[in-house]
Amino acid sequence: xxxxxxxxxxxxxxxxxxxxxxxxxxxxxxxxxxxxxxxxxxxxxxxxxxxxxxxxxxxxxxxxxxxxxxxxxxxxxxxxxxxxxxxxxxxxxxxxxxxxxxxxxxxxxxxxxxxxxxxxxxxxxxxxxxxxxxxxxxxxxxxxxxxxxxxxxxxxxxxxxxxxxxxxxxxxxxxxxxxxxxxxxxxxxxxxxxxxxxxxxxxxxxxxxxxxxxxxxxxxxxxxxxxxxxxxxxxxxxxxxxxxxxxxxxxxxxxxxxxxxxxxxxxxxxxxxxxxxxxxxxxxxxxxxxxxxxxxxxxxxxxxxxxxxxxxxxxxxxxxxxxxxxxxxxxxxxxxx
Amino acid sequence: xxxxxxxxxxxxxxxxxxxxxxxxxxxxxxxxxxxxxxxxxxxxxxxxxxxxxxxxxxxxxxxxxxxxxxxxxxxxxxxxxxxxxxxxxxxxxxxxxxxxxxxxxxxxxxxxxxxxxxxxxxxxxxxxxxxxxxxxxxxxxxxxxxxxxxxxxxxxxxxxxxxx
Numbered sequence: 001x002x003x004x005x006x007x008x009x010x011x012x013x014x015x016x017x018x019x020x021x022x023x024x025x026x027x028x029x030x031x032x033x034x035x036x037x038x039x040x041x042x043x044x045x046x047x048x049x050x051x052x053x054x055x056x057x058x059x060x061x062x063x064x065x066x067x068x069x070x071x072x073x074x075x076x077x078x079x080x081x082x083x084x085x086x087x088x089x090x091x092x093x094x095x096x097x098x099x100x101x102x103x104x105x106x107x108x109x110x111x112x113x114x115x116x117x118x119x120x121x122x123x124x125x126x127x128x129x130x131x132x133x134x135x136x137x138x139x140x141x142x143x144x145x146x147x148x149x150x151x152x153x154x155x156x157x158x159x160x161x162x163x164x165x166x167x168x169x170x171x172x173x174x175x176x177x178x179x180x181x182x183x184x185x186x187x188x189x190x191x192x193x194x195x196x197x198x199x200x201x202x203x204x205x206x207x208x209x210x211x212x213x214x215x216x217x218x219x220x221x222x223x224x225x226x227x228x229x230x231x232x233x234x235x236x237x238x239x240x241x242x243x244x245x246x247x248x249x250x251x252x253x254x255x256x257x258x259x260x261x262x263x264x265x266x267x268x269x270x271x272x273x274x275x276x277x278x279x280x281x282x283x284x285x286x287x288x289x290x291x292x293x294x295x296x297x298x299x300x301x302x303x304x305x306x307x308x309x310x311x312x313x314x315x316x317x318x319x320x321x322x323x324x325x326x327x328x329x330x331x332x333x334x335x336x337x
Numbered sequence: 338x339x340x341x342x343x344x345x346x347x348x349x350x351x352x353x354x355x356x357x358x359x360x361x362x363x364x365x366x367x368x369x370x371x372x373x374x375x376x377x378x379x380x381x382x383x384x385x386x387x388x389x390x391x392x393x394x395x396x397x398x399x400x401x402x403x404x405x406x407x408x409x410x411x412x413x414x415x416x417x418x419x420x421x422x423x424x425x426x427x428x429x430x431x432x433x434x435x436x437x438x439x440x441x442x443x444x445x446x447x448x449x450x451x452x453x454x455x456x457x458x459x460x461x462x463x464x465x466x467x468x469x470x471x472x473x474x475x476x477x478x479x480x481x482x483x484x485x486x487x488x489x490x491x492x493x494x495x496x497x498x499x500x501x
Contacts, residue, residue, distance in 0.1 A: 174497070249424050249460060249492045253453035257464035258494075260451070261420050268497060281497040282422060289497065 001332060002049070003034050004086060004117070006079050006108050007094035008041040008061055011122055011149075014317030015092060015324050016054045022325070032332045038086045044068025045078040047086045079104065083111045090331065092324065093121040099214070099223055099239060102129030109134055113141045120327045122149035122320060124223045128239050131230040144334060146327035147231070151224045152177060154319035155296050155312040159326060161232045168302035170232060174270045175298030176289055177224040179314040180208045180215040181247050181267045185255075186292045189264055192252045207294060218246035218267060218278040225269040225276050233273050245279040258282055264290055339409040340400070341378040352381065355399030359392050361385040378406070388417070389471045417475045418448070421482065423463045425491035428454065432463070435485055444470035445478045 005012050019026075019034050026032040038047035039057055043066035046052060052070065060070045068075045083091060091112040095105055105126035112119050119138070121127070126134060127150055138145035148158045152175075161170060176182050180202060187198040199216070202208035214220045222242040229237040247267050258265050261282075266289060268281040283290045288309035291297040296314030301307055313319040342348040349368070356363060367382040374380065387393050400407055427435075436447045449466035467482075469475035479495055486493035 245492065251424065251455070251460060251462060253455065254422050254424050254462035254494070257422055257451055257453060257462055261464060263420065263496075265422070265494060266497075280492075280494050282420060282494055283497045287497070 001032060001034055001090060001328075002037045002051075002088040003328075004038040004040070004082060004088045004091045004112075005036060005094065006040045006083070006091060007096070007123075008039050008057075008067055009094070009096070010317040011094045011320055011324070012039070012041070012092070013058055013061065014321040015094070016058055017318075018321045018325050020054050026329070030329055030332055031336075032329060034328065037088050038082045039067045039070075040079045040082050041067050044073055044075040045082050046070040046073035047082055048072060049087055079108055080111055083108060083117070084115060088117055090118040090120065090328070093119060093123055093126070094324075095123055097123050097125040097223075099125055099128055099219065102126045106130050106134070109145075110137060113137045113143050113145070116141060116143060118144040118146075118331050120146045120149075120324060120331070122147070122324060124150045124220075124227065127227045127230070128223045131227065132236050135230075144331045146331060147227070148327050149320045149323035151227050152296050152298060152323075153179070153312070153314035153316065154322040155298060155310055155314060156323065156326070157228065157298050157310070158231055159323075159330075160308075160310060161300065165300060165302060165305065165308070168300075168304045170300060170302055172270065172272045172301040173228050173232065173298060174268055174289070174301075176266050176291055176296055177269050177298070177314065178215050178218075178221045178267060179294035179296060180212060181218075181221070182291065182296070182314075183207050183294045184216075185247060185250065185265055185267065188250065188252055189255050189259065192256060194252060195248070195250065216246050216248055218244045221267060221269045221278045222276075225271050225278060228269075229271045229276055233271060235273065235276075237276060242276040242278055244277075247280055250280055259285075266290065338383055338407055338411065340381045340383060341374060341376075341406045341408055342381055344373070344377055344379050348379075349381065351403050352383070352400065352405045355396050355403060355405075356383070356385050358399065359387070359395045361387050361392065361396055380408075389473070417469045417472055419467045419469070419475050419479060419496060421465050421467065421479065421496070422494040423465065423486065423491045424494070425460050425486075425489065427452065427461045427463050427491060430489035430491065435482075435489070438485055439467060439478055439482060442474065442478055442481060444474045 035051040037049050046067045061067050093108045102125040105123040109119050151157045184198045222244045226237050226239050229235040263282045265280050266283045270277045289297045291311050297311040299309040364384040369380050439447050446468050448468040451464040453462045455461040467478050
């Protein structure tokens with residue numbers, strides 16, 4: 001399969017590493033040979049329809065900060081040009097999220113679909129801003145569109161619901177969907193220290209970004225709830241439809257009062273048809289959603305299976321690659337079937 | 338509740354079946370053979386929990402239909418307890434008023450309050466236990482508290498399983 005990778009940060013590189021490590025497995029198990037024919041990063045691009053060498057791509061990107069230095073590479077903003085001009089079967093859209101405009105992700109995804117290319121993305125921006133439009137475009141263009149990595153990192157929230165639970169009616173999906181805030185709350189609960197101290201610690205460990213506002217204010221979780229509502233509950237929700245309260249006001253005293261009653265405080269996202277919410281909730285210790293550290297956890301409330309909960313790592317290049325690769329194999333198998 | 342059963346086989350099962358059928362959770366059964374009534378019946382003391390008053394009514398109706406004589410019912414109210422947290426200027430926004438407004442709901446009482454006063458300029462935190470006779474009243478109390486918290490700019494943290 002001929003692949004274009006747009007965005008060559010941690011995720012793009014992680015995916016490239018997986019192509020190297022799992023080449024034999026993908027070929028032997030699924031007959032899938034991923035051939036990277038173009039890579040675009042923020043400084044430039046390189047394309048070769050015969051296929052680029054993934055090991056060399058990683059080496060060049062790490063040494064020079066851009067794939068433009070790969071043999072035949074070019075500098076400049078080239079994503080759209082590459083999507084339009086390079087023959088490929090599938091585009092990985094892995095650029096950073098802009099939750100307000102959804103760009104440049106939306107343009108990349110649309111152009112790819114219009115060119116008849118399948119799309120896999122981890123980018124929440126386009127899914128929050130234009131889910132309905134992109135979903136429809138994929139259908140009218142007859143291309144596959146997958147976005148498992150946008151919610152839950154490695155935790156197969158979308159895949160589980162869309163594949164294995166299809167016989168159920170989903171009544172509600174709720175969960176811990178942001179590893180950064182979960183780490184902060186877990187540390188506050190364990191150490192009884194103020195939030196600012198824990199945020200600094202999380203930043204030093206690379207768990208929190210320099211500006212963790214979107215996490216702390218619950219917006220990142222709200223984005224994931226919006227995507228879940230649109231993709232799994234058939235809603236046409238926007239970010240503004242989610243009632244959001246973040247964790248900013250949670251202090252060590254509140255945490256202690258919760259613990260004394262056998263509870264803990266978690267930032268919980270809830271998606272029910274017609275009701276979308278993100279807010280801190282009291283969760284009994286030992287409850288499936290009372291997960292610690294950077295873990296994510298999601299509970300599906302279903303008519304037949306009643307309740308199913310899953311937990312795992314919600315971020316990290318290797319963990320997220322699990323979802324990206326899963327989507328690729330899924331598309332490969334769908335097309336082959 | 339105390340029931341009086343005929344001293345013939347099969348009476349106890351007849352009395353217990355309706356309790357189980359309508360979701361009563363039996364805590365204890367005391368069969369007092371030595372305290373036979375003048376009419377030769379046996380008093381049986383049964384303790385069970387139901388989560389709604391309507392269930393209790395259904396159980397009583399079914400017992401009556403089955404011909405079981407119920408002589409005494411002792412309800413312990415406030416069986417539903419919800420723990421919530423409040424964060425904000427809880428004292429300055431009149432905690433007594435907050436509690437009074439909840440206590441004003443029939444069948445609802447604030448049965449416990451733990452307050453942690455924040456240091457100067459910081460927000461305080463409180464853990465409140467709300468006792469209610471049944472689930473409907475508990476959720477009414479939570480929704481009333483949600484309005485109060487919103488007006489007083491307090492952060493209300495509710496249990497994950499509460500029905501909105």
